[in-house]
Amino acid sequence: MVKDSLIAELGQLVSEARNPRTMQIDLMGAADIVAAMNREDRDVAVAVEQVLPAVAAAVERIVEAFRSGGRLIYFGAGTSGRLGVLDASECPPTFGVPDTMVVGIIAGGDRALRHPIEGAEDSPQQGRDDLAARSLSAKDVVVGIAVSGRTPYVIGGLEYARQVGATTVALSCNPDSTIAKIADIAISPLVGPEVLTGSTRLKSGTAQKLVLNMLSTASMIRIGKSYENLMVDVSVSNxxxxxxxxxxxxxxxxxxxxxxxxxxxxxxxxxxxxxxxxxxxxxxxxxxxxxxxxxxxxxxxxxxxxxxxx
Missing domain, CATH: 1.10.8.1080 (Helicase, Ruva Protein; domain 3)
Known part of the structure; x- marks a missing residue:
């Protein structure tokens, strides 16, 4: 049985609120549905713009980590975890770096990329264990990704990262979230309620993808992976x-x-x-x-x- 406290907690999250502009979406035709989604998506870039100072601060810490032999580690569950794994997996071919330099970890392991793993996000201890298994060190930067900002798996991982002395970054879409309070740097783009209530793979997921693009790309540029705006360390593999x-x-x-x-x-x-x-x-x-x-x-x-x- 779902705890009443969890139901109440979700009810307080911006990302779980109902969007007054899409209350009639089930009566719309295809053209009106996609137009409504497009209007909502316009708010995403504006929300990300508001948190650019925090994104830039995270980039500087990531650059320091790379220069000292540390790693950028993305860490999340569900859609958030998949987006982290996606960004990490694009770095070797784009920037010619080893696949150990930017790491994506998802609750439930690689199978969770394609299949939901029941309860994978509910264990703080599993979050700690997954980072410990990667020999986390004080040189690393850990980016905990969770739209709600309250995912137990991510909380446990960030708490462990702080104990180790790694730099911690929280990426969420709710203000003053639990992970934001834990992390050294909090990135919290507030995109508002989703087109479909609670479907955070939509605006929230888009905001996360935009931020992750910035974290990896800006950091790689800062360590010399571009000439002008050309990808001069691109892998020639096909x-x-x-x-x-x-x-x-x-x-x-x-x-x-x-x-x-x-x-x-x-x-x-x-x-x-x-x-x-x-x-x-x-x-x-x-x-x-x-x-x-x-x-x-x-x-x-x-x-x-x-x-x-x-």
Whole structure:
């Protein structure tokens, strides 16, 4: 039997409130339903804008973690956990980083990505155990993701992370939530009631995805994973990515496709290295040394080379 206290607690959450603008949605045709959803979605970016200082603060801590050999660990249940795993899984091909650098953990394990795992989110101890199993350390940043801000699994994980000394970040869509009070940094975009009451995979999930995009992308940019707005550490692991890598080199160097493909081959499929070689005329070994001196920042390596084109 569901506890009365839990029912009352959910009734106090913004994310569980009824939306007065969609009370007649069950009578609408398809065009009106999607128009109503679209109108509601417009509020999401505005809500995220209000919490940008907290997002930026989290990015700075993540950058510090990366520079000291730490990890970014996303941690959640249900939709929140799936979004964290999704963002983590996109980092290796996009930024050429190992899959241990950004980690996504979902309550119930990988099976929970496709199937609901009964009660997986209800155990604070399981949250602690899942982080302990990843050898959590004070170097890491743990982002606990829970729309309600009260998921026991996430609470337990964040409490354990604090004990270990890791930086803790709470991402929720309710004000003054439990996880917000636990964490070092609280990110709480308030998107208001959902189109369908309590269906937090909608506006709340969109807000979470926007924030996670910022956390990973901004952090990677800050550690030198871009040149201008080009993804210069993209992994060349299939035909599409090889074509993208060639196009990036063409854009950066201003050379024909054939020359870009030759530079890519000479660099061992290292886009950043290929661009440095193309813009400076450096041989591979010299270009590699120049990048090492500048901690992998391509623009700094170019500035340090007086003969760099462009």
């Amino acid at each position: 035909e599409k990515l090889a074509a993208r890598a060639t196009r990036i080199i063409v854009e950066a160097v201003g050379c024909p496709n054939a020359q870009a493909e030759e530079l890519l081959a000479q660099s061992g499929n290292d886009v950043k290295l290929a661009i440095l070689m193309g813009l400076t005329g450096m041989p591979q070994a010299e270009a590699e040394a120049a990048l090492r001196r500048e901690d992998g920042f391509l623009r700094r390596a170019l500035i340090a080379h007086p003969g760099a084109a462009g």
